[in-house]
Each structure stands twice: as C-alpha cells, then as structure tokens.
Ligand SMILES: Nc1ncnc2c1ncn2[C@@H]1O[C@H](COP(=O)(O)OP(=O)(O)OP(=O)(O)O)[C@@H](O)[C@H]1O
C-alpha cells in the first residue's frame with residue numbers, strides 16, 4: 001500500500017498492483033485503483049481492457065495472481081462471493097447471472113427468502129416483498145415478479161439483476177454495463193437511484209461504454225488499457241475526446257455517419273402482423289435503406305424481430321420478401337428467404353459459447369468450406385481471418401473459446417459472422433450492446449458498406465443517438481406496434497423520447 005496522508009481517511013477501497021493472467025493472456029497487468037465512500041467512480045476502457053476481470057477480482061470471483069486489496073485501509077483477501085457479500089461488496093455482472101428457472105421475485109431475494117416456521121419458503125411474502133422493492137426502485141418495467149426469469153427479455157433480466165443487487169445495503173456497489181440493454185428512460189431511473197445511494201455514502205464503481213452517461217454520472221473516471229490504469233481524472237475536468245484518446249490512443253468520431261440514402265425497390269413488406277407481443281405491425285423496407293425501430297424496454301421490438309425470423313409463431317398478417325409471401329417457421333427458413341436476425345441475446349441465441357471463435361464465425365458458411373464432404377481448411381481460415389481483422393476481434397488465437405472473450409468482443413463475433421455473405425434483409429437487435437467506441441465505429445462503417453450494396457437493414461437499438469444517427473427512417477414503437485414513422489433527418493431527440501414514453505407512463509399497465 002502507498003502511505004496515505006495521515007489526516008485523510010483511508011479510501012473505502014484501494015487496489016494495488018493487481019495482476020491476473022489467463023495462460024498467455026495478461027488480463028490485468030498491475031492495476032492501481034481507489035474508490036472513496038460516497039463516490040461514483042467510472043471504469044472505462046476498450047473491449048478486453050480488463051474491466052470485468054478487475055471487478056471479478058474485487059468480488060472474489062477470480063483470484064488475482066498478485067497485488068493487494070484494502071478495505072478501509074486493511075488489506076483483505078476476498079474468498080469467493082459469499083465473503084464479498086459479508087464485506088458489503090455487491091456486484092452486477094455484465095453477463096447476467098440469474099437463475100432462469102426461478103421467478104423474478106426468487107432471483108431478487110435469493111438467499112434471503114422469507115420463510116414460514118423457519119424453513120418453508122413463504123411464497124406469498126416473497127412475492128409481496130419483491131414487488132414492493134421493485135416498486136420502490138421505480139422498476140415497474142420488470143412486470144409481474146412471479147414470471148420465470150427465463151421468459152423475460154434481456155432488458156428486463158438486467159433490471160432484475162439490478163434489483164437483486166440493490167435489495168440489500170451495500171458499502172461497495174459495482175455495476176458492469178448495467179445499462180447496455182436499457183433505453184434512456186430506464187437508464188435515467190437507475191442513475192437517479194445511484195445518486196441517491198452515493199449521498200448515503202455508498203462507493204460505486206460503474207462500467208459503461210456510454211460516454212455521455214458516464215460524464216453525467218461519475219465523480220471520477222479511470223481508464224484501463226491493456227490491463228493497466230492509464231489515468232484517473234475528475235469527471236468535471238475531462239472531455240469526451242480526451243477519454244477516447246486515453247482509451248484507444250486516437251480520435252474516434254462520436255456521431256454515427258448516416259449512410260447515403262439511395263433506396264431501391266421494396267424488399268421486405270409487413271402487413272398487419274400479429275404474434276406474441278406484436279399487435280398489428282405494418283411497414284415497408286427498401287433495398288439500401290435503414291429503418292430504425294425506437295422504443296422503450298418492453299415495447300416489443302425484440303418480439304417483432306423474432307416473429308420475422310421464424311423464432312416466434314405468427315398469428316396473422318403477411319410477411320413478403322421481394323413480393324413473395326413467406327411464413328418462416330425457423331431461422332433457417334427465414335434465412336433461406338433472405339432474412340437474418342443478429343440477436344440481442346448473444347449468450348442464448350447468438351453464439352455457441354462452448355465453440356471457438358473460428359467455429360462461430362465459420363458456422364453459417366459451412367457450404368463454402370465443406371466441399372464434397374471434405375473440409376477446405378484454407379477457405380475456412382480465410383472466412384475467419386477476414387471477420388477477425390475487419391472487426392478487430394481481440395482474441396489471441398482463432399481457436400480460443402468464444403465464452404472466454406470479453407463481452408464486447410463476443411458481440412463483435414455475433415455481428416461479424418454474417419458479413420461474409422450478407423442476406424437481403426439484416427435485422428440487428430442491439431448490435432452495439434457492450435461494444436467500445438472504436439468497435440462501434442467499425443460496426444457503423446460495415447453497416448454503411450452493406451447499405452451501399454443494397455442490403456436492407458432493420459435496426460433495433462436502445463441507444464437513441466445511434467438509432468437516430470444511422471437510420472434513414474424512424475419507426476416509433478410502443479405496445480407492439482409502430483405508432484409513428486418519419487424521416488430520421490432533423491428529428492429532435494427530446495421529442496422522440498417524450499413520445500416513446502407516451503401518455504400515462506407513471507401508471508402501471
Ligand atoms: N476465463 C478466461 N479465460 C481466458 N481469457 C480470459 C478469461 N476471462 C477474460 N479473459 C481475457 O482477459 C482480457 C480482459 O477481459 P475482460 O472481460 O476483463 O475485458 P473488459 O474490459 O471487461 O471488456 P468488455 O468491454 O468487452 O466487457 C480479454 O483479453 C479476455 O479475453
């Protein structure tokens with residue numbers, strides 16, 4: 001430990017020289033980091049910089065190879081998550097860690113469920129307590145707390161995860177990308193809550209790739225690069241450009257460049273579509289056009305994407321590609337008709353986590369590299385290599401398991417795998433979730449190329465500047481239908497936000 005000023009109280013948390021290696025990969029290379037009580041301290045860094053690893057060390061999930069952790073000036077060893085819990089350290093992980101077979105209420109109160117006569121689970125009280133907490137946190141978007149978590153959308157799962165961490169009083173609260181799949185509205189609610197906790201003296205570590213959010217919320221910002229702390233700044237005295245330079249070593253533009261608009265013929269047309277959560281959607285999408293679907297958590301955008309791509313049954317209505325009606329019953333059928341979905345849930349639907357990076361990238365194109373029953377290794381390697389280079393996927397080896405990549409790098413794999421032979425219509429559900437500024441710019445430029453080649457894109461994104469900046473037309477989505485559509489050029493973000501929230505937002509549906 002460094003000697004502290006004798007009068008100043010020891011920081012709440014003090015990490016020194018923390019090292020973590022995974023085989024040849026150095027995830028943390030001697031990190032120093034301080035957290036004060038009553039401070040929101042943001043952690044920034046490119047995908048794979050070591051942010052999640054650092055907080056896993058703090059939470060006792062990962063054992064460091066070297067370095068010390070001190071709490072209130074006392075050097076401690078955090079033995080596992082239960083020990084972290086006892087020390088008042090609460091973590092919200094980037095990859096959600098809920099039990100899908102349990103209800104939202106059970107997940108929220110896991111380990112502190114109310115019992116009857118000492119050991120029978122008191123389900124009624126459990127649900128009442130969880131519902132009261134959800135209410136207090138202003139997270140009514142979670143919906144009924146009795147619902148099994150496996151049936152909830154990613155965004156709702158994220159809210160459950162947050163509620164679980166806030167269910168007990170923490171001294172140190174750590175949030176790893178809590179807003180990655182939340183829209184601005186839910187993110188604001190969370191931020192208000194965090195400010196309140198800060199006032200009560202909680203020390204908060206906040207990881208996010210949304211720079212504007214960090215600048216508004218944080219007191220101090222620390223940037224990690226290649227497993228090292230490359231600078232800690234007061235949030236008030238640092239601007240976006242400096243943060244980006246610290247993160248990636250060069251300037252990256254903030255606003256996504258809208259691709260030129262040369263719309264071709266209608267490729268996808270949807271008429272009065274009804275499915276679970278989809279209540280009469282109609283729109284047309286032309287070749288070389290980006291249609292942005294803007295909506296809040298729970299508005300049903302993902303349900304629409306799933307129905308279009310054969311992941312959810314269609315009740316009525318019509319989908320046509322190039323004028324031909326299709327009824328996709330599986331993603332394979334949808335793909336044969338020219339529709340591909342890049343899903344929001346990379347863990348569940350996007351990737352084979354137990355497969356390598358190469359496997360995941362080459363999988364959709366087996367027909368290219370299996371010839372006459374033989375594997376053409378060079379072709380396969382070519383496909384993999386192109387994707388890795390194009391998106392700057394940070395993996396030391398193509399055969400590395402995709403599950404061991406950092407979250408943002410996994411996301412790059414999900415998007416990159418479709419670029420070898422893009423479909424007629426690409427549906428992207430939160431394509432930049434957890435992706436750093438540099439990779440974001442790379443994804444934007446790939447989308448620009450696709451548009452120039454006449455691919456039609458349906459873009460779902462909770463990131464309002466992103467969906468406004470990339471789309472040619474905006475479709476505002478609420479309660480499973482498009483309630484307004486207009487050109488994306490020159491629209492006002494505040495006005496869009498207001499109409500997405502809609503009338504009577506504070507009433508429970
Ligand atoms: N279990 C593991 N096995 C091997 N390598 C790992 C493992 N976990 C993490 N790594 C590697 O450690 C490095 C740091 O990863 P980490 O998840 O901490 O990054 P991050 O800053 O959280 O990135 P992101 O913004 O994408 O979430 C990456 O190169 C990653 O591939």
Ligand SMILES: [Mg+2]
Nearest residue numbers: 052094406407
């Ligand atoms: Mg991470």
